[in-house]
Amino acid sequence: MTEWHRAYIQNAYRELEDGITRRQLDALRIDAIGKRVLDVGCGPGNLLVALSTDTPELLVGVDIDAIFLESARSHISKLIHRYSVDPALLRAVLPTLPFADASFDLVTCFLVMPHVPDDKTALTELARVLKPGGTLAISGHGFGFPLRYLKRFRLKPLQMYLASLIYGCIGKKWIRNTLQNDRKICDILKGIGVMPKVRHYNKKVLGCVATYWIKAIKSDVSPKETQ
């Protein structure tokens, strides 16, 4: 486990304990009650723990990183009480999820979009596993995110802006943590028949969005049928 994993896990569980994770779900007006739920890029399982208290019918978490999955297993076994639902955890990589079409009522994918190489391919895959009428909740970072680092000189903000510029020109991400324009994400969602309903920002830095959350609903009619 790297220092970065350790710091991320500690912060994620602090946010869970402080009720921040629940407030993010509430801001999007999302609950998992009686639903079939998939959390993509579940990391150390913080969101899964929050969702499990809604007693969903099914709760599944997937992640690319075996270290995070191991941490999720250990935290969940300690934190999930008998009255909440025990999630299934497996290693899987967006954009190739090992689930049939229309398997879930709710798909969450928080802070994973900065890491996937192509937004449209990733969002199309998330929509594929969602039932018509189902809810997709995603989040990512906007241009305000690295501005928080500017107080001290660090290379990371510069790298992120550079990556974002290249992404803007060629449409492909070349390093992790590329920043996104959430309006562009909404346009992609509309194009694949998943309609954005709620947009939420935690804070803006110098007028730029730091972290965005989007709730979108998959329409009952596929985009192909409407053409």
Ligand SMILES: C[S@@+](CC[C@H](N)C(=O)[O-])C[C@H]1O[C@@H](n2cnc3c(N)ncnc32)[C@H](O)[C@@H]1O
């Ligand atoms: C910033 S963390 C977010 C974790 C958690 N969703 C949260 O909100 O705290 C990003 C997570 O996405 C995972 N991830 C990155 N790329 C992925 C991919 N292509 N498929 C699945 N998981 C991915 C990482 O391993 C990591 O756990």
